[in-house]
Amino acid sequence: ETGVTQTPRHLVMGMTNKKSLKCEQHLGHNAMYWYKQSAKKPLELMFVYNFKEQTENNSVPSRFSPECPNSSHLFLHLHTLQPEDSALYLCASSPPGRDYEKLFFGSGTQLSVL
Amino acid sequence: TQLLEQSPQFLSIQEGENLTVYCNSSSVFSSLQWYRQEPGEGPVLLVTVVTGGEVKKLKRLTFQFGDARKDSSLHITAAQPGDTGLYLCAGDGNAGNMLTFGGGTRLMVKP
Numbered sequence: 497e498t499g500v501t502q503t504p505r506h507l508v509m510g511m512t513n514k515k516s517l518k519c520e521q522h523l524g525h526n527a528m529y530w531y532k533q534s535a536k537k538p539l540e541l542m543f544v545y546n547f548k549e550q551t552e553n554n555s556v557p558s559r560f561s562p563e564c565p566n567s568s569h570l571f572l573h574l575h576t577l578q579p580e581d582s583a584l585y586l587c588a589s590s591p592p593g594r595d596y597e598k599l600f601f602g603s604g605t606q607l608s609v610l
Numbered sequence: 611t612q613l614l615e616q617s618p619q620f621l622s623i624q625e626g627e628n629l630t631v632y633c634n635s636s637s638v639f640s641s642l643q644w645y646r647q648e649p650g651e652g653p654v655l656l657v658t659v660v661t662g663g664e665v666k667k668l669k670r671l672t673f674q675f676g677d678a679r680k681d682s683s684l685h686i687t688a689a690q691p692g693d694t695g696l697y698l699c700a701g702d703g704n705a706g707n708m709l710t711f712g713g714g715t716r717l718m719v720k721p
Binding site for chain 2: 500599600
């Protein structure tokens with residue numbers, strides 16, 4: 497148990513659906529991340545938020561829309577996804593200060609797009 | 611773009627054997643981390659190495675950071691089935707909150 501909770505754990509959606517992934521942490525961390533993990537690729541950073549402000553958008557298509565209402569919660573809104581977007585979506589957080597690079601991951605949402 | 615290459619990609623061994631996995635790059639990293647990911651879970655941080663040539667031990671796991679801070683290795687002594695999982699290295703290139711991850715080594719330890 498890392499202290500980072502993601503819901504849902506599994507999600508199946510059609511290409512015309514709209515869904516949201518949720519992540520929360522109560523570790524006092526100020527940075528939160530979305531990563532995509534596909535079968536044959538390294539972990540890909542999608543978005544970074546520091547103190548609720550988006551600091552990185554790693555060339556992610558607009559069909560993925562992040563939202564960070566406060567430092568403890570992070571959402572990823574999904575719409576009109578493609579089958580190639582099927583992957584494990586991991587949320588992570590990291591503490592402030594010199595340990596900023598130490599990531600605490602949630603268990604992920606396994607997403608299947610039909 | 612900084613890249614980290616891990617080898618081997620897959621490793622299947624018997625309980626009690628020793629193994630080493632490697633994480634290599636042409637880029638210099640200010641620190642490097644190793645994570646283990648079990649099926650159905652997210653990666654869990656095992657160790658961070660910061661100084662060139664640094665060696666850290668975590669029970670039967672020994673982590674080494676290369677002198678030039680471009681590569682790292684993970685050695686497991688007397689592997690156990692509980693060591694099964696995906697081992698990921700990740701480098702901090704001082705680009706803010708953006709770690710570079712390797713492709714991972716998937717380890718299976720058979721009883």
